[in-house]
Amino acid sequence: MELRLMKIPARSRRQALDWSLVLVSQGIESTIDPGEDGSHWGLLVSAADYDSAVHSIRLYRIENRGWSWRREIFHRGVIFDWGSLAWVALLGLFFVLDARLNLREAGIMNTAAVSRGQWWRLFTGVWLHADVAHLAGNAGLGLVLLGLVMGRFGTGVGLLAAYLAGAGGNALVWLLLPGRGPSLGASGMVMGSLGLLAVQSLSHWRETPRGSRYILAGICGGVMLFVLLGLSPGTDVLAHLGGFLSGLLFGAALTKSPAQGRLAAANLACGLIFSLLVLLPWWLALRS
Numbered sequence: 001m002e003l004r005l006m007k008i009p010a011r012s013r014r015q016a017l018d019w020s021l022v023l024v025s026q027g028i029e030s031t032i033d034p035g036e037d038g039s040h041w042g043l044l045v046s047a048a049d050y051d052s053a054v055h056s057i058r059l060y061r062i063e064n065r066g067w068s069w070r071r072e073i074f075h076r077g078v079i080f081d082w083g084s085l086a087w088v089a090l091l092g093l094f095f096v097l098d099a100r101l102n103l104r105e106a107g108i109m110n111t112a113a114v115s116r117g118q119w120w121r122l123f124t125g126v127w128l129h130a131d132v133a134h135l136a137g138n139a140g141l142g143l144v145l146l147g148l149v150m151g152r153f154g155t156g157v158g159l160l161a162a163y164l165a166g167a168g169g170n171a172l173v174w175l176l177l178p179g180r181g182p183s184l185g186a187s188g189m190v191m192g193s194l195g196l197l198a199v200q201s202l203s204h205w206r207e208t209p210r211g212s213r214y215i216l217a218g219i220c221g222g223v224m225l226f227v228l229l230g231l232s233p234g235t236d237v238l239a240h241l242g243g244f245l246s247g248l249l250f251g252a253a254l255t256k257s258p259a260q261g262r263l264a265a266a267n268l269a270c271g272l273i274f275s276l277l278v279l280l281p282w283w284l285a286l287r288s
Helices: 013-025 050-063 084-101 111-115 121-127 132-153 155-176 187-204 211-230 237-254 264-287
Strands: 005-009 031-033 042-046 070-072 079-081
Touching: 005 050, 013 031, 013 042, 013 050, 042 050, 079 132, 084 121, 084 132, 111 121, 111 155, 121 155, 121 264, 132 155, 132 187, 155 187, 155 237, 155 264, 187 237
Parallel strands: none
Antiparallel strands: 005 042, 031 042, 070 079
């Protein structure tokens, strides 16, 4: 007896892929269908599972409603999250506060101080910049890369992963050069965003026979951009490298469960953790 299939329409391949992951999590089998001309994407499910599949997708859309800052760019499936503007604004706020309150002494990344137990400098150093040019460079590049990361992995999930990657860059400096002088800036977080984007191609491993080519091309492209952007003379190369490698690790972990990273609950939780990792380190820094 031939199985009767029914189609659930989707706006794009990316949306169809997202919904297919939702259905997989509910134990419902589906097939991504591009349509006859490749522009009418959707999911094919058995008639017996159709009502349950539509209900699961409806719940997923309700949970993720209200993300007006997220927009598809370039081509279908590439999402840019303009929420990265909030991160840029936060960088600017800390720059102004540093000029008025001299936050640098309390929060600058200092390996000797970290060795004495002041771990919070791994995080507070991300928010400090030497001058306007330093701030503008990190904010401009970070706006684009972080926006793509947040669009790919989720607003809160992507933001937290990039922030932890930036702290990871500072941690590598502390581990390898414990006697090095002070440093500051969000460039490690920016390179962490690049690492997160470079490794996202791992999600294609089982989607297509050419998955290995996509993965190799994505990682090589990320490495080339890192060489171009992260190895400039006069920059903190080790912090850049640490941020990039941390981004690769976090990105590889996130690609194992991409649907979970786009759930509203997961992004809210990661957003709260991010806020805590901004406020707590600065609270410890200013009271020490």
